[in-house]
Amino acid sequence: MNTLSPDALHAARQRIAEAVHHTPVMHSRALDAAADARLFFKCENFQQTGAFKARGATNAVFSLSAEQASRGVATHSSGNHGQALARAAAARGIRATVVMPETAPRPKIEAVRGYGADIIFCAPTNAARQTTLDAFVADTRAEFIAPYDDVRVIAGQASCAAELIDDVPDLDAVIAPVGGGGLISGTALTISALAPHIAVHGGEPSAADDAARSLESGQRCGNDAPQTIADGLKASLGAITWPIVRDHVTAITRVSEDEIVTAMRLIWQRMKIIVEPSCAVALAAVLAAPEHFANRRVGVILTGGNVDLDRLPW
């Protein structure tokens, strides 16, 4: 699946339209001046569950047959995807189970519980997550909805860029943070189907730069226990998202931890909105790479706002 037809994109967008927000686009003259560009911030921090993940999870859950749905859904997630799946399952009236690391931020654990999902805690390693989830799925035959490497999820995330290009004419580029690649893949599929003249860019923490290395080498690379404040971007590209990134993404810009915190503070101070560190990576990349963005009209996807207010990075 390296493309999605306009009809398929439209179908996913319609499927979730009642259950997610068409989020607003915001501007900031101060940030335009800082970037020497015209920036259009797509505010997924205002999305249901506080992050774009609501789109993909809802599309996946709403796509299930009645028989599949009756068995419930399950996933592993340190945060936003878990909340999104929990909420989507509640909206359809089915059971959701989320495998979470014991170290997940408290507000994210509470939010998953608040949507009525069951939580199974595991050790904070990728192996433990997968083993715990596999055992649960084998036992219950629940439908696994992966956080990003799932066509249904990617098609849901694609609706974000579709709204953005509907609302903002004449964009030159769109940029999104890159973790496992669900959002950037959905964005790339939308742009290639509906507005192929727009360049698709990614931003990535230098400490979790698997996508940048993959794009440079032409081979899918992984991250080895990355340490970054951008906790939503530690995952590596998957078997489905990698070829989409390879074929449709112009460049991925690396940013340092300091650049992420600086961008996060700029958004808080200048736009008066709350974004999480992973989210700030897109603006950090715009500021770090004027060769790609200066003097252009850039859609910047602000992915989420789920922050532990008691543990801010400054």
Place this chain on the structure above:
Amino acid sequence: MNTLSPDALHAARQRIAEAVHHTPVMHSRALDAAADARLFFKCENFQQTGAFKARGATNAVFSLSAEQASRGVATHSSGNHGQALARAAAARGIRATVVMPETAPRPKIEAVRGYGADIIFCAPTNAARQTTLDAFVADTRAEFIAPYDDVRVIAGQASCAAELIDDVPDLDAVIAPVGGGGLISGTALTISALAPHIAVHGGEPSAADDAARSLESGQRCGNDAPQTIADGLKASLGAITWPIVRDHVTAITRVSEDEIVTAMRLIWQRMKIIVEPSCAVALAAVLAAPEHFANRRVGVILTGGNVDLDRLPW
């Protein structure tokens, strides 16, 4: 001046329309559920300079004759009014001077400087502010634009409620925080002229409750060196704002410091927007007084978002 005609309100709104934002109205199902009401948040934290004060200061500066303007403008302010006046003066191309207490939050000092105003620091007492300002005005014949007790300022603040009732039909009540009374007076004048069936409410820190005491006693009271986290609400009603409050405000609800912080965190967490403590007083009052607000459609004016991110109250 206990009323303003629809024409006078309209003229002020038109005068500032190009220089300030028509701010958005936001919703939150979580906060609706917490208040058992339907809340419409008027987001002045997204206003120019990060606070509604831009409206009043702009109307005052844009109302000056060319001769008055040539002498420049001056005020005393611990924060948002100073920024607003500095920006309004810059927009008109005239000089602004702001007397600020040495203890003013650093971001507010930097913002005033950023708009190109001159700052004169004084001791952090009302007496020192006034003496310093009086000396400067006597010396330069600059036009004093008071933070709230000024008809031009009040008429500018009135534009906020005018936008709100344009954008949200069938409100039952509007609530604003009360400091010196400029915003609540402007709000009351708009509502009494254009939508007199809507109840006008105020919220006030218990620690600076001069308006509540004034309304209860029928006599204008003052605050004596109030200690509250809501630093924008320490001022007392003025000679102009008091009779407007007396004649048009239904009730003023007192809230504790804890209630202010709780409301502020709720807004940050649930709405993903940044508001300052003074701003959170309106929601705190809605939550504290269900007898006034439960099951009603309530416009909540979020007054500003200028917070020192290094000194959060939790």
